[in-house]
Each structure stands twice: as structure tokens, then as C-alpha cells.
Amino acid sequence: MSVKFGIYKCNICGNVVQVFEAGAGELICCGEEMELLSTQYEENEIGEKHVPVIDTVHEGCETGVCTEATYVSLNKHPMTKEHYIQFIEVMNQEKNEIRxxxxxxEETPVYNITGFCEKPFALELCNVHGLWRSK
Ligand SMILES: [Fe+2]
Known part of the structure; x- marks a missing residue:
């Protein structure tokens, strides 16, 4: 049985999938069961930051047109071919909207989610250190 919104990885070929509707079957890839990635919440001694941070900032105030913008970001995480953030996902509290x-x-892992919803939470997937969730 799969887990709704669970993110699964094939440890042989690297396929990553997310379940939107949970069924009774197992997810199989390369002939083996895919691994359900567990969600990590706390930074550890790795020395990099993995927990996504959601911040609302004021922009353009110096021009007299002050607007609010909301970003999900990660500080101090490598973005190299060998080790990088694959995606940032945000979801509303009701879990019926996802971006x-x-x-x-080579990109900077920052996601502008201005106007998405009240109190979103964020997930990010590091290709080496797995799945992390905002607080
Ligand atoms: Fe990492």
C-alpha cells in the first residue's frame, strides 16, 4: 500500500515519484520495491542546511511601492552536479494544493511562492541527503 503524497525513490536507477492517490499495490522499479523517503525536520551535523525556510519579505519599499513577497529558500547547500537540491515543493495545510x-x-534553490496560500509548508529533496520539511 502506498502513502498519499509519499515520495518514493528507486535505489537502483534513481527514479523519484510522488503518489497523488494511494492504492493497494506496491511501487516497483527495476524489479525492486521503491523506498518511501522519510521526512527529516531537524538539521544535523552534516554542516549544510537542508530544512527549507519560508520567509515573507518587503520589496520595492525604496521606490515607494512596497509589496510583500514569500520565498522558500535553502542557505549554504551545495548546488553541484554530484550534490544538489532537486526540487522544492509547497503544499497548503488542507493538502489539496501543491506547487x-x-x-x-548550477541554480540557486529559491522558490517565489508569493500569493500561494496562508501558512504553506515546504519539502525539498537533496539528491544525497533525502527529503526535508520546513518547520
Ligand atoms: Fe545535501
Missing amino acids: IKFFKP
């Missing part, structure tokens, strides 16, 4: 942004290794 997702994918990153290439």
Missing part, C-alpha cells in the same frame, strides 16, 4: 519547482545543479 513544485525543479532545480538544475
Whole structure:
């Protein structure tokens, strides 16, 4: 049985999938059961930051047209071909709206989610250290 919104990875080929409707079957890839990635919440001694941070900031105030913008970001995480943030996903509290942004290794892992919803939470997937959730 799969888990709704669970993110699964094939440890052989690297396929990553997310379940939108949970069924009774197992998710199989390359002939083996896919791994349900567990969600991590706390930074550890890795020395990089993985927990996504959601911040609302004021922009353009110096021009007299002050607006609010909301970003999900990660500080101090490598973005190299070998080790990078694959995507940031945000979801509302009701878990019926999702937005997702994918990153290439050379990009900065910042996602502008202005206007998405009240109190979103964010997930990010590091290709080396797995799945992390905002507080
Ligand atoms: Fe990492």
C-alpha cells in the first residue's frame, strides 16, 4: 500500500515519484520495491542546511511601492552536479494544493511562492541527503 503524497525513490536507477492517490499495490522499479523517503525536520551535523525556510519579505519599499513577497529558500547547500537540491515543493495545510519547482545543479534553490496560500509548508529533496520539511 502506498502513502498519499509519499515520495518514493528507486535505489537502483534513481527514479523519484510522488503518489497523488494511494492504492493497494506496491511501487516497483527495476524489479525492486521503491523506498518511501522519510521526512527529516531537524538539521544535523552534516554542516549544510537542508530544512527549507519560508520567509515573507518587503520589496520595492525604496521606490515607494512596497509589496510583500514569500520565498522558500535553502542557505549554504551545495548546488553541484554530484550534490544538489532537486526540487522544492509547497503544499497548503488542507493538502489539496501543491506547487513544485525543479532545480538544475548550477541554480540557486529559491522558490517565489508569493500569493500561494496562508501558512504553506515546504519539502525539498537533496539528491544525497533525502527529503526535508520546513518547520
Ligand atoms: Fe545535501
